[in-house]
Amino acid sequence: MKKIVFTGGGTAGHVTPNLAIINEIRGGDFQIDYIGSRNGIEKELAEKAGISYHSISSGKLRRYIDFENVKDIFRVMKGCVDARRVLKKLKPDLVFSKGGFVSVPVIVAASTLKIPIYIHESDLTPGLANKISQRFATKIFTSFDETKKYLPEAKTEAIGSPIRKEILSGSRERGRKWLEFHSQLPVLLIMGGSLGARKINEAVRDNIDELTKRYQIVHLCGKNNLDESLLNKSGYKQFEYVHEELADILATTDLVITRGGSNAIFEFLALEIPMVIIPLSKAQSRGDQILNAKSFQSKGYSLTLEEEDLTKESLLEHLEMISQKEMLMKEKMRSGNQTDALQKLVDEIRAI
Template identity: 70%
Template sequence: MTKKMIVFTGGGTAGHVTPNIAIMNELDQAKWDIQYIGSHKGIEKELIEKINVPYHSISSGKLRRYIDMENVKDVFRVMKGVGDARRILKKLKPALVFSKGGFVTVPVIMAAKSLNIPVFIHESDLTPGLANKIAQRFATKIFTSFDEAAKYFPADKVTVVGSPIRKELLQGRAQVGLNWLHFYDTLPVLTIMGGSLGARRINEAVREALPELTKKFQIVHLCGKGNVDESLKDVRGYKQLEYVHDELSDVLAATDYVITRGGSNAIFEFLALHKPMLIIPLSKAQSRGDQILNAASFKKKGFSLVLEEEQLTKETLMEHIQQLQKGALTMKQTMREATKTDAISTLVREIEAIK
């Protein structure tokens, strides 16, 4: 059987890469030759090389929404990136390019369009990022995580599918997670995730509230690289970790409640796992505001509570955790009734249908 080639692209943040990996893992390797195009030094290079997928790097600029002299230089970087991507694609001759967003994808998608290669893109957030705003005109099909996002794209191209969830996350074992954490089943487990770099304000509020929290919960605190507080390492029922990789599915299986940022991939994973969550989104001072919109959508649908970072104190944190406990059963039932939680199967079917 002759294999078909598929090229994935996406980068800038882990959130633009891990969904691609989730899809790759579900494709039949006997039918598909999988390759990846990313930037020279982005996080995507590190993540993709770890899974031994052939990686091709191109020149890429940064898409800014503000006036900056670097924008002029980046026009030339993007143009060079289109040339780089076009040479790679002409050599690989893929049946499809699949993009998850990030500035590195724009030259890849433009090059694919110029070579008449079909392009699928997936938008995670409630409103499209700048890369996907540009890319939509070159796309063959567009998929979104949020229902609300569909209105930003051409109706004849867009389909709402949800977010691609790593299947291994759904296969965690709670007792294995408890054993690994050295926790017991006497108190519920509260897991706090501040993103790959951690979240200073969340870390501070959690640690200030620790004396009260550890009376009611066992705490898993994923605090980000370099953010472990050595003075708290011996606090009973409090496990600090910079990050978790292989053990994450078991840790989440053991988790009763989650505090998280508002990144789309993370909150859709907790939705699929039916984990009651408190979302503390990045503020507009730190982002384009997409996490705030994501969080508001989940709250409206009954999937989460929301606490704005500007309102975050020890007191408001404890109040919201108490509300989360009270509403957990209703929230879990609402999550079970949610549709669009198996995006992977839909996307794999769409990919398989490419001639």
């Protein structure tokens, strides 16, 4: 039986691709374990999926000066010791990482034990964790072709993003029925990330009367972000989040407003849904979503609206532009030569 250890966390974007791979290989001749932080989202998601989970100490990798950085050096060192102890017990054939600060101690520990290490980088430029980890990796896979120039050429391959198979199996008919939508107006999906996006939520709700004249709206607004005054608004359905219904909602979606997280936009690409991407600003992030959005726009898959430029008027303008370009965008997506990244990674793991 082959033993595979997965790691990655801090955000859902570092976990869901791992779960997509795990769902393809679990059972049969694979023993699967997950190493993550004690309180991160990866612990909740892995345990919910029934995966054997091992907690380690972890610090946060900051790009700015902070006294906590000193404490976190010791947390990371302890994390290396914790991870080495777990790996010596499990004796895996491979460690697979999706990044995030918790992955660094695991990768360092695996390298000291001569365990092969595979890394997948989602964003156009590598995050700090993967910048540190790249030197220890056996192979590195990327979502964007442009990312290869930032990583060791000899061991890096651009393959796209591993897409969850379940999102490809939705039913437009079931989605419309569940949402109680009709077929006379297109469906607009708004997703601001797992926690929602306050400014996007506000721009949508400030425009709600005008928007519902043109679209039927599904608004995934994030935890504690429901607007009770709009619960009975015709043509507008809001949810904190959805689970099993997501595939059917995506199947009935015609246009989407989204953040610029790599996993999300590659899923919309696979489903051929034209996008208005509103990336996190540099004040809120390292700017990776801005680069992701620019890459997709340059390929004709989306339009970009910077958060600093987001107003009631600019939101309507971009939706009008994307409606005019919808068929061209779908054609660009269809002819984009996207590879099956999930199957590629499964094949690479099976070859260990």
